[in-house]
Amino acid sequence: MKKILLTFLTALLCVPLQAQAIRVLLADGQKKAQVQTSGLVYIYEQDGKKFKVSKPETLSISYNGKTLTLGELKSKKTIIIEPAKGVLLTFQKNTYTGKLYAIPKGNTFRIVEHTDMENYLLGVLPYEMSYSWPLESLKAQAVAARTYTFMQLKNNKRTDFDLYNDTRDQMYKGSGKVYDSVRKAVDGTHRLVLTYDKEPFHTYYHANCGGGTDDAKIWTGAKGPTIKPLQGASCAYDKKSKSYSWKNTISHKSINQFVNKNGLQGSVKKIKVASKTKSQRAINLEFTTSKGKKTLSCAKFRLAVGASRLKSCKLTDIQKTASGFSFTGHGYGHGIGMCQDGAKAMALAGKNYKQILSNYFPSAKLTEL
Numbered sequence: 001m002k003k004i005l006l007t008f009l010t011a012l013l014c015v016p017l018q019a020q021a022i023r024v025l026l027a028d029g030q031k032k033a034q035v036q037t038s039g040l041v042y043i044y045e046q047d048g049k050k051f052k053v054s055k056p057e058t059l060s061i062s063y064n065g066k067t068l069t070l071g072e073l074k075s076k077k078t079i080i081i082e083p084a085k086g087v088l089l090t091f092q093k094n095t096y097t098g099k100l101y102a103i104p105k106g107n108t109f110r111i112v113e114h115t116d117m118e119n120y121l122l123g124v125l126p127y128e129m130s131y132s133w134p135l136e137s138l139k140a141q142a143v144a145a146r147t148y149t150f151m152q153l154k155n156n157k158r159t160d161f162d163l164y165n166d167t168r169d170q171m172y173k174g175s176g177k178v179y180d181s182v183r184k185a186v187d188g189t190h191r192l193v194l195t196y197d198k199e200p201f202h203t204y205y206h207a208n209c210g211g212g213t214d215d216a217k218i219w220t221g222a223k224g225p226t227i228k229p230l231q232g233a234s235c236a237y238d239k240k241s242k243s244y245s246w247k248n249t250i251s252h253k254s255i256n257q258f259v260n261k262n263g264l265q266g267s268v269k270k271i272k273v274a275s276k277t278k279s280q281r282a283i284n285l286e287f288t289t290s291k292g293k294k295t296l297s298c299a300k301f302r303l304a305v306g307a308s309r310l311k312s313c314k315l316t317d318i319q320k321t322a323s324g325f326s327f328t329g330h331g332y333g334h335g336i337g338m339c340q341d342g343a344k345a346m347a348l349a350g351k352n353y354k355q356i357l358s359n360y361f362p363s364a365k366l367t368e369l
Contacts (some may be wrong), residue, residue, distance in 0.1 A: 095176020
């Protein structure tokens with residue numbers, strides 16, 4: 001392994017952090033990791049001596065369960081890699097502009113990036129909505145993503161990080177590569193979030209609603225009345241998308257595994273919709289085997305068999321086939337909040353981002369943080 005020379009800096013150089021750092025989990029359960037640098041970086045323990053690596057290098061981090069090692073630096077505590085201005089850090093083929101923290105956790109370590117809100121959004125938008133889409137739809141996405149992020153920060157109870165970098169929160173691949181359209185969308189909505197009764201709320205979004213969105217509690221399982229912006233909305237703009245109508249077959253094996261894990265034995269012979277929302281999205285499905293019947297959540301079934309196979313719970317037909325069950329339906333995603341295909345079509349029809357957000361989050365207001 002190449003040994004990296006770490007030069008001690010007698011005068012510590014501090015890069016000011018913006019008002020609130022966004023901590024994004026990039027990887028967990030690591031024994032080894034590599035970070036490529038494009039130029040000058042500073043490496044140090046938290047509150048410890050600061051070293052520098054002046055030229056582009058591949059930094060190798062390892063952990064033996066007790067000590068983190070990066071070049072000559074060995075530590076039982078967190079090690080930080082801080083890029084100088086304009087320097088990029090590449091980790092697992094994605095590029096980042098924030099500080100990377102290697103944090104010991106049990107017998108492994110995790111990699112967490114510390115960045116700011118606007119840079120975080122630059123790394124979210126092109127992976128949640130195509131950068132080639134109309135600017136007004138990208139602006140609507142920027143506001144929705146910023147508001148969602150704010151709520152996650154507000155409610156976070158984790159010690160080391162605030163958000164996952166995948167669909168458990170929002171897709172994020174770093175702000176090292178920035179598209180002009182994405183920059184315009186983020187800058188053009190700077191600090192704007194959605195609120196209701198002066199409070200931000202979870203601004204969920206999904207690919208295609210299949211003609212209308214639903215009350216958020218159908219998906220979240222929340223008790224009590226839902227606020228007006230999340231009670232559901234009509235959508236007349238998503239029908240031209242390829243995601244509007246779909247048909248896929250789910251194997252007998254996948255379906256039987258799901259029902260068996262949920263207390264119903266035997267092979268599934270019949271599936272039917274047991275209950276629906278007002279927009280005809282299935283809430284529960286009834287599964288029948290030779291051993292009996294059981295009603296189970298469609299949302300949980302969808303996650304178990306694969307969201308790319310059962311694209312939504314807005315089902316129009318279910319048929320048994322030789323290889324499994326054929327499902328036909330509308331939409332792609334959970335059907336809550338903003339329909340991204342609808343947002344695109346609204347923008348193409350001349351609607352601005354405020355009109356798009358007003359359609360999918362009725363009674364919400366734009367507020368500057």
